[in-house]
Amino acid sequence: MDDLLTSPLHDRHLALGATLGAFGGWSMPLSYPDGTVAEHAAVRDSVGLFDVSHLGKLAITGAGAAEFVNRCFTADLGKIGPGHAQYTLCCTEQGGVVDDIIVYLVGSDEVLAVPNAANAARVAELLRAAAPDGITVTDRHRELAVLAVQGPASPEVVSTLFDGADLGHLDYMAFHDFEGVRVCRTGYTGEQGYELLVPAADAGKVWDALVASGATPAGLGARDTLRTEMGYPLHGQDLSTEISPVQAGSGWAVGWAKPAFWGRDALLAEKAAGPARRLRGLRATGRGVPRPGMAVLRGGEQVGVTTSGTFSPTLKIGIALALIDSAAGVALDDTVTVDVRGRQLECTVVKPPFVPSHVR
Incomplete structure (x- = not known):
């Protein structure tokens, strides 16, 4: 495990006695001493805290950046406005899925894409190869930590970070920047929740504050049981370059009316014929x-x-x-x-x- 990347919160996980495992080239917590079932229950009943800093972070910037991303990924960015995020897919021309991604639409000239750890470099490579002059793809993988706060008590716990700020105005898949932390109403558990993009240097103090406010640290084992209960796909298993969104029931993440996106012709043909x-x-x-x-x-x-x-x-x-x-x-x-x-x-x-x- 010596060659694996580590999260900015690695020392916290060690101090808590986490069981660590390799995940997408990173050493990440699989569970803590109370076990996966207890962590799962904390998310369903109260609030759990996940370190998912292994997720990629790609900033796509420049004039027309959003329009460029919309020509690449499947979902229609034109259906959301700045301050909102969207689940989308990066596909091959044959219709397979390179990765599933959350994109944050900051504005017409800035998009932040959050791919899975194992596929971040490949997604960046594809974007850079397709980018016209003036569009830059910047890897911010190590600059930002990602914390997922999930569960029915998550609004109260997250609001303690920002002097009791009211998060109730955030719609599902909307985000807002609070004191240098990007807070988005999303998650991977089926519960009310938020994902926080935090500067790596501040990750420790944010983690500590969330735990002090009652969040239960949870590992990737609980993340997997929670997402499976919801039927959410995991790339590499339920989606892959060999499993298309049509086969996986993810056609809702495809902007079928868009004139262009990677894999469009193959996916339209598969949809018409039936998978x-x-x-x-x-x-x-x-x-x-x-x-x-x-x-x-x-x-x-x-x-x-x-x-x-x-x-x-x-x-x-x-x-x-x-x-x-x-x-x-x-x-x-x-x-x-x-x-x-x-x-x-x-x-x-x-x-x-x-x-x-x-x-x-």
Whole structure:
């Protein structure tokens, strides 16, 4: 692990006794001594605090920067205004997904893109190769920390950072700069929450203040169980260069009417023809936990493969996301089995989320 990058909060994680693991080239906390289930519950019931500083940060600046980004990524930036963020996709010309990204629209001449850690360099490379004269792509990966404060008590906890500032005016996916900290109403858990972009030098004091106000440190293990309960995709598993947004049910993040974006022709053709496979939810009816990469069977024949799978701390059962062959005719509420190391685990096909969303 000596060659891995570390967060500005690495010393805090060590002091808290975190279990660290490699994630996208970074050493990041997977869990803390109380464990993933307790951290998961803290987010669902109160408020959890995640260090996600491994996420990339790319500043795209120059005259027409927003218009340029809109020609590259799938979602239509024209549907939001400055001070808002948007979930979008960076696709290949064949329609596969290089990465899923949150973009912050600062203004017509400035956009901040937040890709996943493992793909940040590739996204930057693609943007730079396509950028016209006058557009600059600056890597701010190490300059900024990212803290995710998630849970029903998150508004009160975050407001303590800014002398009790009222965050109620922030709509979902809107952001505002408070005292050098960019606060955005977004997250990856299905709960009310915020993501804070903080100068790396200030990350420690912001973390300490949030913990002092009642936020429970949570690791990437809980982040994974929380997002799987919501059916949110993880790039590299549920989305990839081999799994298109049409297959993954992420077509809502595509501006189909836009005249240009990477992969447009391939995605339009796939949408018109219908995808060969679709991402579905699987809810175990027996004891067992599906994991990624397991065969999904019906009548003894393989009809798909799991892409994500975990134990749901909320439901106390196994859940999974799986790519199911369209030709197999598997419908919602049908029963399939997952081959869990040679044992057949019965599951019901469902439409995620597995638990209600409390984002509002």
